[in-house]
Amino acid sequence: MGLREYIIRRLILIIPIMLGVVLLIFAVMQLIDPVLRITLFLRNPRQFQPDVINLYIHEYGLDQAVWVQFYHWFGGLLAGNFGYSGYYKEMVLPALLVRVPATFEIVLFAAPVIVLVGIWLGVESAVRKDKPFDQMTRIFSILGTSLPSFFFGIVLSAIFIAQLRWVTAGRITPTLGTQVSLLKSSGVWHTYTGLMTLDSLFNARLDIFLDALIHLVLPVLVLTFIQTAVLVRVTRSSMLEALGKTYITAARAKGLTKNEVIYKHARRNALIPVVTISGLLVGGMMTGLVITETVFLFPGIGSWAAEAATVFDVSVVIVYAMFSAVVFVLANLIVDVLYAYIDPRIRLG
Amino acid sequence: MTSNKRIGDFAKRLQPTIKEFRFMLTRLLKNPLSVAGLVLISYNVFLAVFAPFIAPNTSGILQYDPYLIPKDPALGMWMQPNPPSPGHLLGTTSMQVDLFYGCVWGTRFAFQLGLEVIVITLAIGLITGLLAGYYGGFIDELIMRFTDIILAFPGLILAMVFVAVLGKIGWETLQAAILSIILIGWPGYTRLIRGEVLRVRGEDYVEAARASGASDLRIMARHILPNSIYSVIIVASLDFGSIVLTAAALSFLGLGSPPGYSDWGRLIFDGVPYAGNGLTYWWTFVYPGIFIVLFTLGWNLMGDALRDVLDPLSRRK
Numbered sequence: 001m002g003l004r005e006y007i008i009r010r011l012i013l014i015i016p017i018m019l020g021v022v023l024l025i026f027a028v029m030q031l032i033d034p035v036l037r038i039t040l041f042l043r044n045p046r047q048f049q050p051d052v053i054n055l056y057i058h059e060y061g062l063d064q065a066v067w068v069q070f071y072h073w074f075g076g077l078l079a080g081n082f083g084y085s086g087y088y089k090e091m092v093l094p095a096l097l098v099r100v101p102a103t104f105e106i107v108l109f110a111a112p113v114i115v116l117v118g119i120w121l122g123v124e125s126a127v128r129k130d131k132p133f134d135q136m137t138r139i140f141s142i143l144g145t146s147l148p149s150f151f152f153g154i155v156l157s158a159i160f161i162a163q164l165r166w167v168t169a170g171r172i173t174p175t176l177g178t179q180v181s182l183l184k185s186s187g188v189w190h191t192y193t194g195l196m197t198l199d200s201l202f203n204a205r206l207d208i209f210l211d212a213l214i215h216l217v218l219p220v221l222v223l224t225f226i227q228t229a230v231l232v233r234v235t236r237s238s239m240l241e242a243l244g245k246t247y248i249t250a251a252r253a254k255g256l257t258k259n260e261v262i263y264k265h266a267r268r269n270a271l272i273p274v275v276t277i278s279g280l281l282v283g284g285m286m287t288g289l290v291i292t293e294t295v296f297l298f299p300g301i302g303s304w305a306a307e308a309a310t311v312f313d314v315s316v317v318i319v320y321a322m323f324s325a326v327v328f329v330l331a332n333l334i335v336d337v338l339y340a341y342i343d344p345r346i347r348l349g
Numbered sequence: 350m351t352s353n354k355r356i357g358d359f360a361k362r363l364q365p366t367i368k369e370f371r372f373m374l375t376r377l378l379k380n381p382l383s384v385a386g387l388v389l390i391s392y393n394v395f396l397a398v399f400a401p402f403i404a405p406n407t408s409g410i411l412q413y414d415p416y417l418i419p420k421d422p423a424l425g426m427w428m429q430p431n432p433p434s435p436g437h438l439l440g441t442t443s444m445q446v447d448l449f450y451g452c453v454w455g456t457r458f459a460f461q462l463g464l465e466v467i468v469i470t471l472a473i474g475l476i477t478g479l480l481a482g483y484y485g486g487f488i489d490e491l492i493m494r495f496t497d498i499i500l501a502f503p504g505l506i507l508a509m510v511f512v513a514v515l516g517k518i519g520w521e522t523l524q525a526a527i528l529s530i531i532l533i534g535w536p537g538y539t540r541l542i543r544g545e546v547l548r549v550r551g552e553d554y555v556e557a558a559r560a561s562g563a564s565d566l567r568i569m570a571r572h573i574l575p576n577s578i579y580s581v582i583i584v585a586s587l588d589f590g591s592i593v594l595t596a597a598a599l600s601f602l603g604l605g606s607p608p609g610y611s612d613w614g615r616l617i618f619d620g621v622p623y624a625g626n627g628l629t630y631w632w633t634f635v636y637p638g639i640f641i642v643l644f645t646l647g648w649n650l651m652g653d654a655l656r657d658v659l660d661p662l663s664r665r666k
Contacts, residue, residue, distance in 0.1 A: 162626060283504070326503045
């Protein structure tokens with residue numbers, strides 16, 4: 001089986017999974033009484049009056065058979081109607097999409113740090129097994145996996161945001177934030193990417209760029225600390241395994257230098273299993289983002305959904321969950337393809 | 350195929366012979382990290398078991414739920430936390446909730462919640478995994494595709510959906526949180542057990558049992574289950590830390606215990622407004638956090654050490 005065929009087969013497998021995701025969400029929503037469920041679509045509280053609400057239940061087809069309801073609901077999803085948030089008073093899909101860039105901005109800065117630092121620490125720690133460097137790295141990784149992100153985040157925010165006042169919570173200092181929204185409304189500020197750091201550069205505002213960058217430090221730190229710890233553990237054990245293989249001994253016996261053996265032979269092979277767990281890392285990062293954004297009041301999708309969940313605003317939470325599932329499934333697809341590309345045995349097996 | 354074989358080898362190493370167990374124990378006691386883990390776990394068990402004696406209810410007000418922290422009537426109901434003092438060793442948080450009581454009983458609560466969740470999750474995982482692995486075919490397809498769907502979501506995010514929906518229909522958030530952690534947790538065990546069952550199913554003694562006319566139920570209960578359960582139990586017991594962490598994270602988001610409950614995540618959530626004052630009221634969020642870290646650290650150290658001991662590649666070195 002060629003790589004292209006493998007990718008196509010893997011792509012087709014996504015369809016039933018996504019259908020299953022939608023079905024699961026639909027099934028869970030069936031737990032809610034139609035009188036309450038209709039509130040996920042109506043905007044005007046006056047429509048909730050007992051005498052008219054039955055009319056709306058009928059109009060939205062919530063009194064019909066389950067499959068008819070699914071048909072209507074699924075049709076709505078395809079048309080982009082994911083419902084209305086009674087808490088935020090806005091349609092949920094556009095509201096979600098507006099907040100995606102903020103979350104993506106954290107990921108954009110955190111992901112390279114996690115990958116580079118995690119792999120570097122893992123490899124070096126395996127090479128220096130049981131030396132002080134290795135011991136320190138192991139303590140760091142055990143601490144990182146034991147330290148809850150919300151505790152770490154709240155301590156950092158108490159120290160640097162509230163006590164020292166080096167930076168404000170959120171995405172940008174409030175005074176600059178109002179400036180940006182004023183510039184936006186007067187049409188001077190152009191939104192190119194939605195990422196504060198990039199947009200400020202394109203609009204030639206270095207002060208806003210630096211401010212946005214400083215506001216990213218704490219969220220990125222919390223997210224990377226915990227995820228890096230996970231990656232270090234996996235890389236270290238995989239590298240240790242690779243270093244014990246006979247081809248390493250053979251390479252050394254052949255007269256290659258230690259560095260050549262470690263970085264050309266051992267590391268390359270050690271990274272193959274690391275690729276497989278990077279899907280897990282993406283899941284961990286998405287979970288971590290909910291906490292991190294909530295702690296630092298960062299206006300991304302995680303804090304948006306978490307706040308809505310506390311008031312049981314179901315339409316917000318489900319659109320967020322479905323979005324996360326899509327991203328997660330796609331990330332896993334990329335990981336699988338990458339894995340098949342690196343390791344030809346996968347395609348053949 | 351290879352992954353099943355690897356899980357199989359792993360399980361073979363786990364055959365709990367006395368000799369092996371003794372070997373494991375001596376190895377564990379030689380490693381300072383695992384000793385630290387053992388000490389931390391024993392300290393947590395001690396706190397949980399003796400919570401009523403370590404942190405008795407001295408307020409004079411009868412509590413119908415011991416996890417609800419009694420409020421000291423002498424301090425009133427002020428929002429401003431009081432610093433640690435002889436009467437309140439770790440200080441008080443909002444509404445004069447005693448942190449020492451909350452943190453100590455929080456340990457007991459963590460164990461109770463962890464046990465409840467693990468027992469139910471494991472039971473669901475065992476049954477579905479057995480059915481899928483033993484019967485194969487359509488049942489296998491059905492169960493495994495269902496686990497695929499659950500695993501298509503990042504765990505905490507699916508849990509948020511369940512809590513929001515159950516809360517909407519009037520459930521208490523704590524009950525909803527526990528149920529949602531169970532609902533997101535079982536597919537992992539199902540996969541693990543299914544793999545084990547697939548390995549054991551083809552063994553000679555299973556064939557022999559079938560040839561002698563044993564029923565499916567008997568084969569599953571007497572032959573397959575006892576031979577496939579060990580690795581899963583080890584994995585489940587090591588999940589204790591992460592389950593408690595997930596529950597704490599939900600509580601921290603306000604999707605768990607009610608206010609004034611002996612739950613570390615909830616206590617930190619209650620401390621969030623005070624973190625806005627910098628370090629003035631540091632005890633409101635630092636102490637519950639330290640209790641969580643000591644708990645998860647114990648399980649992680651233990652897990653690391655066990656993995657090292659059980660892995661023949663690393664233990665011969």
